[in-house]
Each structure stands twice: as structure tokens, then as C-alpha cells.
Amino acid sequence: MKSPKDGVQSVSRALILLQELARSDDGLRVSDLARTTGLAVSTAHRLLTTLEQHGFAQFEPETTLWHVGREAYAVGSAFGRRRNFVAPALPFLKRLRDVTRETANLGILDGNQLVTISQVESREIMRAISNPGGQVPVFCSGMGKAIVATWTDEDIKALAERAGLPPMTSKSLRSMDEVFVDIHRTRERGYALDDEEHVTGLRCVAAEVWSPQGEAVCAISVSGLAARLTDARLDSIGQQIRKAANELTQQLGGTPQNHSR
DSSP states (O other), X not given: OOOHHHHHHHHHHHHHHHXXXXXXXXXXXHHHHHHHHTOOHHHHHHHHHHHHHXXXXXXXXXXXXXXXXXXXXXXXXXXXXXXXXXXXXXXXXHHHHHHHSXXXXXXXXXXXXXXXXXXXXXXXXXXXXXXXXXXXXXXXXXXXXXXXXXXXXXXXXXXXXXXXXXXXXXXXXXXXXXXXXXXXXXXXXTSEEEESSSSTTEEEEEEEEEOTTSOEEEEEEEEEXXXXXXXXXXXXXXXXXXHHHHHHHHXXXXXXOOOOO
């Protein structure tokens, strides 16, 4: 008879497998999953089969590849649905995508991370995509910086001390002085910029959206290749995003605050 500890371990291992599947767009073989998770092939296969029975994993016999199943998407979508700004944001994201020809995103803060919860992909062949559900350190994220720029300096400092400043690229912010210079620029411009700070070669321009309670509850952004989001285009795109964020705020009945600096 299995002990409760065995059951918890099985759940933990199954979730780890599901997370690995979610990171791969092309699918993974059971041997690959076993190697990356440190599980025995037989254990990985048994857990994947259980996930498949419940719709959380999908197996392709022709390629012997495993993929995320439809139920994983359904469960994950509930995270976004419980936030009543996701559906109203979609027309604004589509408009930004069409005007800029780049990927438009909606994100929220979740702990020390920025999480993308909705997205309208660019139609360009080469495009910037951080899949919905993807997490980015706050201070490497345009949307993250747009939200925290509405906070007091004391709260920003506390978050940076708690979360750290992980150097994702050579351009990532690495000190509190750099953080506050960037935050000051964000406040002055009215939009935030991830200037290849998360991924080399990619830029993201973002602005915050306010709730009726006077909280910067989410942010919208446009992300694309730095070669297309050139210095000459940044301010124009930033103003378009700022306008869309203001209009979404108004539609939500939001109340921008004169927050402390």
C-alpha cells in the first residue's frame, strides 16, 4: 500500500513532467523527459500515461513524441479568466498588433515575476513571443517595469532586494542606481522599455493599466526584434501603447493615481 508521501511524490513528478512538456513546442520523447527530470524511463512513462488518461498530456504514435494535452490548456486558461480585464484587453491588443505589426501582450505581476496571460501574435515570420504563462523577472520586463513604476520608491527597493536583479543579458539592470534611473525614465516618458534586457535582440515597450481601485493591475506591451523596434520607432510605439492603456483603463472604470515618487 502506498504511503501519502509516495502519492505526493508522484504528483510532484507528474507536474514536473508537465512543466517540461510546456517548455517544448515540438514535443519530447520519453527518454528526453526522463533525462531532463532525472526520472527513470519507466517512471516517466507511467506518469505520462496517467497524465494522458486525464487529458493533460498527448502522445503521437507516429513520432513517439509527447505534448501538452488540451486539459492543461483549459486549466491554465482559468488563471486568466478570473481576471476580468483579459477579455476587454483583446481588442486593444489586436489593434496594437495591426498598427505596429508586432506581437502585443497582456501581463500581470505574480510574486516576483511578470507573467504573460494573453497575447496576439505578430504576422511577421520572425517575431518575438513569450508564450502565455511564461515568467520573466520583473526588472527585465517592460510590462513589469511599467507596473512597478507606479509604486513608491520604497516598495520598488523592497521588491528588488527580495527578488534580486538576475542578469539575463549584458543589458539587464544590475544595481539599484540603474533601477531608479530606468524607473525615472519610465515615469517621464509614460511607458517602459525592455531594451534587450531579457533576451538579446528583442525589445518590449509597455504601459500600465489601472483598476477601479486605483491599482496598476496589469500592463500591455508590444514586443519585437530590436532590428524592427528601432530607436526611431520607439517613441511613436510607446505613445500608441500609452493611448491603448489609457483607453483600456477607461473601459475598465480604472482610476490612475498620483502615486508617490
